[in-house]
Amino acid sequence: SSPLFSAIEMAPRDPILGITEAYNADQNPAKVNLGVGVYYDDNGKVPLLECVKKAEAILIEKYAPRTYLPIEGLAAYDRAVQDLVFGADSAVVKEKRAVTAQAIGGTGALKLGADFLKRLAPDSEVWISDPSWENHRALFESAGFKVNAYPYYDAATRGVNFAGMLNALQTMPAGSIVLLHACCHNPTGADLTNEQWTQVIEAVTSRGLIPFLDMAYQGFGDGIEADGQVVRRFAEAGGALFVSNSFSKSFSLYGERVGALNIAASSAEEASRVMSQLKRVIRTNYSNPPSHGGQVVATVLATPELRQLWEDELAGMRVRIREMRNAFVSKLKTKAPAQNFDFVIQQRGMFSYSGLSKEQVGQLRDKHSIYAVDTGRICVAALNSKNIDGVIDAIASVL
Ligand code: PLP
Secondary structure: OOHHHHOOOOOOOOHHHHHHHHHHHOOOOOOEEOOOOOOOOOOOOOOOOHHHHHHHHHHHHHOOOOOOOOOOOOHHHHHHHHHHHHOOOOHHHHOOOEEEEEEEHHHHHHHHHHHHHHHHOOOOOEEEEEOOOHHHHHHHHHOOOOEEEEEOEEOOOOEEOHHHHHHHHHHOOOOOEEEEEOOOOOOOOOOOOHHHHHHHHHHHHHOOOEEEEEEOOOOOOOOHHHHHHHHHHHHHHOOOEEEEEEOOOOOOOHHHOEEEEEEEOOOHHHHHHHHHHHHHHHHOOOOOOOOHHHHHHHHHHHOHHHHHHHHHHHHHHHHHHHHHHHHHHHHHHHHOOOOOOOHHHHOOOOEEEOOOOHHHHHHHHHHHOEEOOOOOEEEHHHOOOOOHHHHHHHHHHHO
């Protein structure tokens, strides 16, 4: 035996994976997994979008050789993504100040940005929302940063503690890296209003903070355009800007790992220097990204009828989630009239901080085979017309 491994400690299990394992082992046919982070359709299945099927049919027909992609990814993909994220008619795109590199999902984009930032601003600290997607902290820590949290969720109002958030932005050191959820905050579902974003952008810009927008759910909030507004507004405010985006959810392409890191620079010349250094980070990590998912997304985005189909299918997912939010609230009103769940309708994206306590989540699991995260986070996209009544009855019984 080697001393190399003998002293290794067992790492803690991923909490969300643990939920899925327990769910899989559960024999109750009425079991429901609300702990997941993926979109399910009304039949409880992960959809394969029609636009993806059609793009794949086009790609298969070509029987193209599987060469390496460029370090920064497929050019057609990077261009289409940049137009989607910043806007084709935006100053940053038109003036060629934007840098886009295909990345291995949104996670890969965040890690790429984090590794790159560590080279540019090694002494800066990172600030994430409290709470945030559970991987944000680990990801930036693994890039060597100290990670702090700014106030975000207010359990009392079930909304954003905006005064606390703004105060944190106004007191953190210049050069701090601030991670913001562009839309559909994970895990809470609580987003900022346009007016609150105005104040955040003002604070970030005037205090010389480095904004890093994570956009993993574009199109799941109020629509592709509306959800992208925050990115556009930050880009217009000027200054360095990092944006990670993902198509895992919006194209239902989870396992293909399609995302991108987008950076706004102040001139075309600066952008080309940024890209040259970003390529070194990529080259020493994984050399160049995988090809298939990027080809699919580029084909859909650049083919008008497929693009329209995608927008319609994405709208279908968004609307179905909203219907589930409405049904959740109205059904609970009947079953548990003493409680007010109206905030669930205000929340955006796939998730809801339901307000259920850890004990209530435990009872749902043990008595009803309904699985949720201990924090009370439920995936609204895992509800459907068949399971919602059972879920509501169970929730009403543990309140
Ligand atoms: N950022 C947030 C806020 C997320 O919720 C997720 C996925 O759940 C990601 C990033 C990562 O996306 P991907 O699966 O494309 O790596």
